[in-house]
Amino acid sequence: MQPETERRLAAEALDRIERRALPEAEATMPIDGRRYTCASALAGEIEGIFRRHPLPLAFGCEVAEPGDYVTLDIAGVPVLLMRDDAGAVHGLLNTCRHRGARLLEGAGQVGKAFVCPYHNWAYDRCGVLRAQPAGEHFPGIAVGEERLLRFPTEERDGLVWLLLDPAGTLDLDEALGPLGPELAAFGLGGYRHRGSHDWTKRMNWKLGVDTFLEYYHVPILHRASIGKTLFGTVFLYEACGRHARLVAPRRSIEDQRGDDPATWRVLPHATIVYRLFPNAVLVSQGPHVELVRFFPDPARPDTTACRFSFASPAEDASGRDWEEMMRLALGVLDNEDFAVMEGVQANLAAGLQREIVFGRNEIGLQNFHAVRDAALGP
Numbered sequence: 197m198q199p200e201t202e203r204r205l206a207a208e209a210l211d212r213i214e215r216r217a218l219p220e221a222e223a224t225m226p227i228d229g230r231r232y233t234c235a236s237a238l239a240g241e242i243e244g245i246f247r248r249h250p251l252p253l254a255f256g257c258e259v260a261e262p263g264d265y266v267t268l269d270i271a272g273v274p275v276l277l278m279r280d281d282a283g284a285v286h287g288l289l290n291t292c293r294h295r296g297a298r299l300l301e302g303a304g305q306v307g308k309a310f311v312c313p314y315h316n317w318a319y320d321r322c323g324v325l326r327a328q329p330a331g332e333h334f335p336g337i338a339v340g341e342e343r344l345l346r347f348p349t350e351e352r353d354g355l356v357w358l359l360l361d362p363a364g365t366l367d368l369d370e371a372l373g374p375l376g377p378e379l380a381a382f383g384l385g386g387y388r389h390r391g392s393h394d395w396t397k398r399m400n401w402k403l404g405v406d407t408f409l410e411y412y413h414v415p416i417l418h419r420a421s422i423g424k425t426l427f428g429t430v431f432l433y434e435a436c437g438r439h440a441r442l443v444a445p446r447r448s449i450e451d452q453r454g455d456d457p458a459t460w461r462v463l464p465h466a467t468i469v470y471r472l473f474p475n476a477v478l479v480s481q482g483p484h485v486e487l488v489r490f491f492p493d494p495a496r497p498d499t500t501a502c503r504f505s506f507a508s509p510a511e512d513a514s515g516r517d518w519e520e521m522m523r524l525a526l527g528v529l530d531n532e533d534f535a536v537m538e539g540v541q542a543n544l545a546a547g548l549q550r551e552i553v554f555g556r557n558e559i560g561l562q563n564f565h566a567v568r569d570a571a572l573g574p
């Protein structure tokens with residue numbers, strides 16, 4: 197975040213805390229619960245959103261070294277992110293050119309080449325076919341030329357983005373819009389990956405995103421955990437193109453009131469949530485950042501693969517126990533937020549109460565769902 201943005205947000209936070217004034221939408225927004233439960237709604241989202249818009253897939257430091265890889269299932273499409281010898285990250289279809297076997301699982305590191313577990317076809321770190329046992333039986337398939345299907349992929353300022361359409365064009369300037377320079381200022385390219393966690397949850401992918409978009413619930417649901425350090429329900433909200441930024445100040449922000457406003461900071465005194473369209477949140481906690489992504493199961497509106505990754509500056513002398521901090525963050529999400537969301541999913545699936553409502557103080561939810569609707573078109 198740029199220093200002038202920090203000063204502006206710190207001033208706004210101190211003002212809102214004093215006035216107890218929340219950013220509000222014009223009106224409440226009724227929502228038909230079937231957008232979370234209906235198979236055709238999910239099919240429309242996969243076609244109209246997941247396959248058309250660049251997806252924020254990973255921290256670059258999740259695949260820090262040549263040969264590092266991570267596998268992800270994105271709305272039913274198996275994707276392999278891999279860093280090559282020149283330092284570029286490739287987004288490849290995790291499917292063998294021979295007969296379609298899955299090539300790699302989980303995350304890890306491969307040598308100069310990796311082999312398919314079925315018949316040992318070998319691929320290099322760019323996805324080019326390098327060896328083929330008994331290749332004389334495959335005339336026309338040229339080692340050194342044949343390659344895995346590749347998605348348009350770009351690593352920028354420490355985040356890897358991918359377009360789930362191999363024939364499409366990834367226009368990251370357009371996708372990031374006004375948020376580009378602000379994300380760049382975080383310097384995530386200098387961060388180190390401290391760990392990741394994967395869950396499969398019985399909730400629609402949007403419920404995962406929703407949980408980050410309002411602070412109304414924080415003093416209640418999180419009263420025994422993060423609720424103690426945040427300023428009640430006070431938050432700041434700004435839409436940034438299709439994305440958005442929420443700032444939840446911590447009590448320590450008040451310590452600056454007597455200082456010269458030119459020195460005011462917000463990053464050390466707030467939880468900052470960037471909702472990255474369509475399916476991710478990047479959360480700055482001050483000393484570290486978290487990236488949470490939600491990938492729908494195309495066959496089940498109520499099932500979502502969630503991937504949480506934790507990173508902090510590579511040059512860090514603070515002596516913080518990152519493992520413990522990650523354990524705490526995972527506990528809040530799993531035991532508090534996602535537990536409630538799985539209940540919401542089951543209740544909406546019962547189908548008796550069709551309508552739910554986003555309040556005027558839930559402007560972040562209203563905006564996310566409006567952006568989702570606009571992306572789907574009429």
Ligand code: FES
Nearest residue numbers: 292294295312315
């Ligand atoms: S399916 Fe991969 S080598 Fe046969």
Ligand SMILES: [Fe+2]
Nearest residue numbers: 407414418533
């Ligand atoms: Fe929460």
